[in-house]
Amino acid sequence: MNQKPLAQAVADASQPVSTAAILLGYQQKWVADNSAVKVIEKSRRIGLSYAEAADDVLYAASDEGANVYYISYNKEMTQGFIQDCAGWAKAYQAAASQIEESVIEADDKQILTYTIKFDSGHQIQAFTSNPRNLRSKGRPGERLVIDEAAFVDDIEELLKAAMAMTIWGGQIRIISTHNGEDNPFNTLINDIRAGRYDYSLHRVDLDNALADGLYRRICQVTGQTWTREAEVQWRQQLINRYKPNEDEELFCIPALGGGSYLTRVQVEACMADAPVLRFDGTREFNALPEPARRDAMGDWIREHLEPVLRTLDRQRRHALGQDFARSGDLSVIAPMEIGSTLHRTVPFLVEMHNVPFKQQEQVLFAVGNGLPRLCGVAIDSRGNGSYLGEAARDEWGSLVDQVMATENWYRERMPKHKARFEDGGITIPKSDELLEDYRAFTLVRGVARLPEGKTNKAGTRHGDAAMAIVLADSASDMDGVEIEFTPAPRPGSHNDDDGDNLNLSGFGIGGGAW
Incomplete structure (x- = not known):
């Protein structure tokens, strides 16, 4: 019964x-x-x-x-x-x-x-x-x-x-x-x-x-x-x-990688030694008048950034992404080289913490104008990031995508970015902090994105470097066309037949802009 x-x-x-x-x-x-x-x-x-x-x-x-x-x-x-x-x-x-x-x-x-x-x-x-x-x-x-x-x-x-x-x-x-x-x-x-x-x-x-x-x-x-x-x-x-x-x-045996969007193994397999340049906006630095801050940042750029820019392959196209933050999180700039086989390589990262808007703009322009054959720029333009997005647009025109990272944007971009790791089509700097940033991406309602709040155990990051690379990857897929031109010499420079003494300036220049 x-x-x-x-x-x-x-x-x-x-x-x-x-x-x-x-x-x-x-x-x-x-x-x-x-x-x-x-x-x-x-x-x-x-x-x-x-x-x-x-x-x-x-x-x-x-x-x-x-x-x-x-x-x-x-x-x-x-x-x-x-x-x-x-x-x-x-x-x-x-x-x-x-x-x-x-x-x-x-x-x-x-x-x-x-x-x-x-x-x-x-x-x-x-x-x-x-x-x-x-x-x-x-x-x-x-x-x-x-x-x-x-x-x-x-x-x-x-x-x-x-x-x-x-x-x-x-x-x-x-x-x-x-x-x-x-x-x-x-x-x-x-x-x-x-x-x-x-x-x-x-x-x-x-x-x-x-x-x-x-x-x-x-x-x-x-x-x-x-x-x-x-x-x-x-x-x-x-x-x-x-x-x-x-x-x-x-x-009760968890499947490999089902929680984070990208597994630890996938990310680590695509890592290689590359510099991560860091600048912390101390209280003393931020208290300086803007001209003094500009000079101090210029010194940092010459000492740390320009030597790295000089190592880049002048024949390859480059893109750029920035995940913006003013004080709470990190503001990260990620350049990306597009190889002859379309392999993406992030040759270095710039991480800034608590840096004023004008000096972030200064570093952004130094990176972007120093990249050979700049072909695309994607700037996180939500909230205060709209300032840098507009400044970048003024500097590089239609090469700039002022990104508002909506759910639809993540839905479109993240599967493409994940495929780079699955296919071994990307190389990023070897960094434990960057690994943590990537592991922070999770599926929310079926869409890979960063959750609200801090994403590392120290409570200092919000997936910032990984997001900058995602933006750079997006910029590398843009249809922008690099601008080829020969700049006029600056006053006081000497132009010879070889052009070796030209003081070059402006984006799209093979030799960078210093």
């Missing part, structure tokens, strides 16, 4: 149920763990969210408990969780309201929420996506549940905000299957294992769940007769359905 589904059986119970009588061993271990922060890497569809719902209802319904906030990456998961909570509330005979559905405004978008209120004065509130107003949460004892964390947009920023909840005795529960080796969720798992964090870590793969009775429970719920042979067959059928992703989906 077919038995009722487990959730229905629980909901129909005439007496309060025991959670331990319903949950399997690994679910019980998860619920029993009262750590301030606990994390679980798990197989698909083993009932962890169901167990979490059971615990959350008890917590919110208790006078000693507090509010519970739940976040997942899609509407269906959120609805499923809140319905599980409603079922458990009925099973526990906990006095609770019906599910309330509402919409909140956050970051110019609407987020659907579901709420169950308890007579204790607490509530369970489930969000369909990451709300920025999470930073306002964190009253004593409040709990945050992040479900399928590896698939939530900008998980690192979410965790930053979430950790504040622990200050007043709050709790954080992070549940997920894996989504790639370089995903921040897997990085968190590895950091916990390395002892960097004292969070509690659980792991339940398919075989762990089967050992604790998962298939027996499935048979119980669906009215089937359990046998060892049937379980072995069911396991193999499940593995076959998930191929070729069975390791990640069922056995």
